[in-house]
Every structure is written in C-alpha cells, then in structure tokens.
Amino acid sequence: MLYLRYLVAENAMMVWVVDYKDLQVFQSVATTLHLGRVSQQLHMSASTLSRRLSKIEQEVGACLIDRGVSPWQLTPAGELFRQYVEQTLSSWQQLRRNVSQHISDLAGSLTLYCSVTASYSVLADVLSRFREQYPRVDLRVHTGDAAESIARVEAGDADVVIAARPESLAAHLTFKTIAHSPLLFIAPKSINSVAALHHTPIDWSQVPMVLSEQGLARTRVNQWFQGQGIEPHVYAQVSGNEAIVSMVALGVGVGVVPELVLRNSPMANRVRIMPIQPELEPFAIGLCARAERLSDPLVHALWKTAAL
Amino acid sequence: MLYLRYLVAENAMMVWVVDYKDLQVFQSVATTLHLGRVSQQLHMSASTLSRRLSKIEQEVGACLIDRGVSPWQLTPAGELFRQYVEQTLSSWQQLRRNVSQHISDLAGSLTLYCSVTASYSVLADVLSRFREQYPRVDLRVHTGDAAESIARVEAGDADVVIAARPESLAAHLTFKTIAHSPLLFIAPKSINSVAALHHTPIDWSQVPMVLSEQGLARTRVNQWFQGQGIEPHVYAQVSGNEAIVSMVALGVGVGVVPELVLRNSPMANRVRIMPIQPELEPFAIGLCARAERLSDPLVHALWKTAAL
DNA sequence: CGCAAATATAGCATTTTACGCAAAGCTGAA
DNA sequence: TTCAGCTTTGCGTAAAATGCTATATTTGCG
Incomplete structure (x- = not known):
C-alpha cells in the first residue's frame, strides 16, 4: 500500500487573469448549457470557448461543468459560481452607473x-x-x-x-x-507654375513665398530662413492659413502651413508637400x-x- | 457659435478586459497612492503600471486618480471604485473558499x-x-x-x-x-551480443526475442510479427515488463516494452531503442x-x- | 524662476496570450 | 460496432502586454 504525501499549495496556480469577458462567457454557457450554440452566439470559435472555460475552471479551482452529460450540467461548484457571476456582473454594471451618475452630476x-x-x-x-x-x-x-x-x-x-x-x-x-502638427512647405502641383523651383538646390531668393502675415507660423518661417542664412522673397502676406493653401494651389508661389490645415483643405490635392530639411519646428x-x-x-x- | 451633436454610446469603448489582477493593482495604488512604490511592490515597470491604470480608467469610464497632486488622491469616482474593488475581491476569495469547501466536503x-x-x-x-x-x-x-x-x-x-x-x-x-506510451523494441547496447542484428534487413527468425508471457504487449507483438509475415524466434517468455529490460540488458536478445517502463528502468542506459517500422500500436x-x-x-x- | 524628482507617453523589441483552423478524441445512438 | 455530432487539442499566426529607453510634463522646493 502506498501512502500519499502530496502537499499542494492552496493558490498554487492562481494568476488572477479572469476578466469580465470570462464571466460573461460563463454566464452564457451556464444559461445555454451547450458549447456550440454559445460559440455562435458570442461569435467565437468553439475551441476558444472551450479553452476559456478551462481557464476559468482552473482559476476557480474546481470543475464547474459536468460535460459528461448532454446537455451539460453545472456541478455544485458551477452553480455556486453562476450565482457569484450574476452578482458580480450586476455589481460591476451598478458601479459603472454610479460612476457615470456621479460624473454627470x-x-x-x-x-x-x-x-x-x-x-x-x-x-x-x-x-x-x-x-x-x-x-x-x-x-x-x-x-x-x-x-x-x-x-x-x-x-x-x-x-x-x-x-x-x-x-x-x-x-x-x-x-x-x-x-x-508639423509645419509644411507646400508648392503648386504643377511645378512649372513656379519656375524657380526647377533649380537644385533651390534658389530661395527667386521663389515667391506666400506666408502668414503674423503669428506663430510666420515666426517659425522667419527663424528657418534666418537659420539657413537666406533672405526669402515674400510675394504675399496672408491672414489665415486657409487662404495660403488656396493661393499656393493657384500657382502663386510656395507657402507654409500646418499639416492639419492642409489635411482639411479642399485644395489639398492641388498642392504638393516639399521635402524640406531641416524641418520646421512643429506646432x-x-x-x-x-x-x-x-x-x-x-x-x-x-x-x-x-x-x- | 457651434452646437454640439455628438452622441456617444454609453458603453462605446467597453471591452470588458478588466481582470482581477487589475483590481489588485488598483487596490495597491489606492492604498499607496504612489506609482513608483507600487511598481516596485508589484514587480512591474512604472510604464506598465501607468498604462494599466489608464486602461482601468477607460473601462470604468472615469478618471479615478487625481494625479495633479502629490501624493495622488482618489477622485470621487476613484473612491467609489476603490470600495467596489474591495468588495469584489473579497467576494471572489469568498467564492473560492466556498468552492474548495464544497469540494473538499x-x-x-x-x-x-x-x-x-x-x-x-x-x-x-x-x-x-x-x-x-x-x-x-x-x-x-x-x-x-x-x-x-x-x-x-x-x-x-x-x-x-x-x-x-x-x-x-x-x-x-x-x-x-x-x-x-509507445511500445518499443529494445536491444542490448553492445550490438555484438546479438549477432543476428548485424544483417540488414534484420533476419528476425535469427533474433532471439524476450517477450511477455501474455498480456497486451504480447498480443501487440504477435500482431506485428504476423503483419510482417515473420515467424519470430522467441527465446524467453517473461512475466513482467521490468524483467524484460534486465534480460535484454544482459544481452540475451531483443525485447519489447512500453516506453514508460523503459524510462523508469535502472537498466535503461544499458539497452538501446531500435527504430522499427511500422511502429507498434502504443499503449x-x-x-x-x-x-x-x-x-x-x-x-x-x-x-x-x-x-x- | 529654475532645478531635481516623479510621472506620462512614444517607439521598439521581446515575450506572452489568444484565436481560428484542422485534426483527433469522445459520446451517444442506430 | 460504426457513425454523426460535439469537444478538446495541436499548431501556426495574430494580437496584446510588458520592459526599456528616451523625452516631455508636472510637482515640489528652494
């Protein structure tokens, strides 16, 4: 005869990874008692569902479902757990209601x-x-x-x-x-409209610029040109970034606008972004x-x- | 003036991925009110902890911690959630106790x-x-x-x-x-001890076999030889698989034993497994x-x- | 006001986990 | 015993979590 001396730590395998989704899953299973149906209902494959149930059982530390009969049947532990799940889920929703109530006060x-x-x-x-x-x-x-x-x-x-x-x-x-939002140099789509751009490197003194009259964008552009040691040829000064896109699209010259202005401009597809180095400091x-x-x-x- | 017409579904972003680990984490944070300390305490990096808290807040649907002060302070919603967590965790442990109680009854x-x-x-x-x-x-x-x-x-x-x-x-x-457990043919380590094994293909009629007297293993072996159309030369019939390993180790002949008998035999390193095709049907x-x-x-x- | 410490976030490489599909295993019924 | 339907498992892939590092903020304290 063999005498046992296995000592198993109480919470040996607990990893506390059961989430509320698991609880919902179990609730469905406990109601339907049929893996196939639940897996359809919850849009997950039967294998996923099966494994999820196993995980839950492992976390709870007991067999919850008697799969040996058809339809399935909850074990006593399963029944206990079902009640627990019911209570816990409703308590979770309750909390969310309370919180949003609280918040919306x-x-x-x-x-x-x-x-x-x-x-x-x-x-x-x-x-x-x-x-x-x-x-x-x-x-x-x-x-x-x-x-x-x-x-x-x-x-x-x-x-x-x-x-x-x-x-x-x-x-x-x-x-x-x-x-x-980065500040971008934009040019007309048809490069021909601004002849000075044909040279490489670009001779900025020949490029007509369309810039903000004032404001942060203008400051940044000035800094940039200064850093390059260039005296820009400012063709037009505009108030409002939106107008810049339009003017550039019309072929007037090269402009500088924040990326998000460009992205939302109806003219966006009529201009192109120039790859300028170094980049301007973003907004x-x-x-x-x-x-x-x-x-x-x-x-x-x-x-x-x-x-x- | 702009009039708002954003309709946001109540549970829009809910994915129900909060698990008990998250609750524990929040509990620690709610107690300690200090990210660095908790991250050490829980053996996770600060960034992980921070991200985890964000996730929780997103799931709960409210800002739970006022990080604008030091030490941190729970927001009203956070306080609500703290109580919820306390109650939920204790209820979870309670369930586990109940279940194991139930089970060990x-x-x-x-x-x-x-x-x-x-x-x-x-x-x-x-x-x-x-x-x-x-x-x-x-x-x-x-x-x-x-x-x-x-x-x-x-x-x-x-x-x-x-x-x-x-x-x-x-x-x-x-x-x-x-x-x-597969059924394996085993031979003495020193192949010389069974001369008949030197031929290729093996002439089984010349190989002295050590087989179980009866039982499943014997049946399988008989079937196998029959399937090969071979008449084996049964040298010894033994009762008990363990003895077979010993006899083979001594160089008496070739035996057939389940893999798990071999694995646990003290003689295992004195015999070798023969690569036999087709394999015997496993136990x-x-x-x-x-x-x-x-x-x-x-x-x-x-x-x-x-x-x- | 700025400095130092703490916290948040982004990008990345790596590890862990989840998932679906297909194959194998099992159960119940003919 | 075999068959059909239901479950579980093996495996390759996709998704998510995590730690690290770098960087931007923010808070507390001169």
Missing part, C-alpha cells in the same frame, strides 16, 4: 474659443470625450482667428481656448499640449486657460479629459 | 489498484490533482501485476484501476485514457472502473479530475 456651462486651424483636428476629439463624461455641461464653442485666441482667454471671453502654443506664454496662463496644439480658472471643476474636468 | 475512501507499469508515469499526476481538490478522501493505492488489474475491478477489490487499456473491454467496464494508459461505480461521487470525482 457636473453641470454648468463652459465657453471655448477655438482657432479655425485647431478646430480641424483636435476639437472633435476633445469635445466628444468631454461630452461623454459630462453630458450635462453646456458647451459653447466659438471659432475664429488663431491670433485672437490668447486675447480671448485673458479677457475672460472664453474659459478655455484650443490653439497652437504660442512662442512665449504669459505666466498666468496654463497650456496643455494634446497634439502636434503644439492644445488647451489654454488662465491658471486660476483650473480650480473651476468644469475647467478642471475638461483639462483632465483632454489628457487621456 | 467529499470524504470517504477510495481504493485504487495500479499496475507497476502504470504507476511509473500516470499515478503521481492523477493522485496529486485529486488530492488537491479532495483532501479529505482517504486514498488507498495497491500496486501489482498489470494482468491482474481488470480482475481487481471486476471483483470489486478496487474501485478504480490504473492500467493499460485492454484490447477488448467488457461492457460493464468504463475506461478513460489519460496517457499513451493507452488510463482509468478503468465498473460503469455502475461512476455514480459514486468519489469515483466520479476521480474520473473528472483525471480528465483535466
């Missing part, structure tokens, strides 16, 4: 100002996420010239603006970057507000939401 | 009979697993000749036997395969019991345990 109104440039790419993201979590906050969004944005926050016309980060930021303002797009406004729960909430 | 005694051959490989597996789940069951294991095993179940001397599956199984017996090792005994909860439990 925030109410009030928030005024945003957004440069047209910025509105193209970032606005939708920021707003949809915020809207999801705080449906009861009344959002008012104004769009306008980028140059105005900082003034708007300072004046208090807007709680938050979405704009490119200015070269220098006043001390009482806070900025949160949420995206970057940082983000949120800007007066520092003291961050204590406002709504502003704070928006700030956090955008962070994700 | 099974008590009584079970008598196993096990052929020496089978005991080498399978017994430990089967028993340790069973022992883990049903610690209160008193297991009595007898070992003995394989040929006797079927008789033992039929007589009721053993509730279950572990043995090779016989060629034909009486109707009132059930068998559950849990392992396979099926498993559990055997009288069909009606399966209704006994203990037997049933053993049956299920062995299945995993």
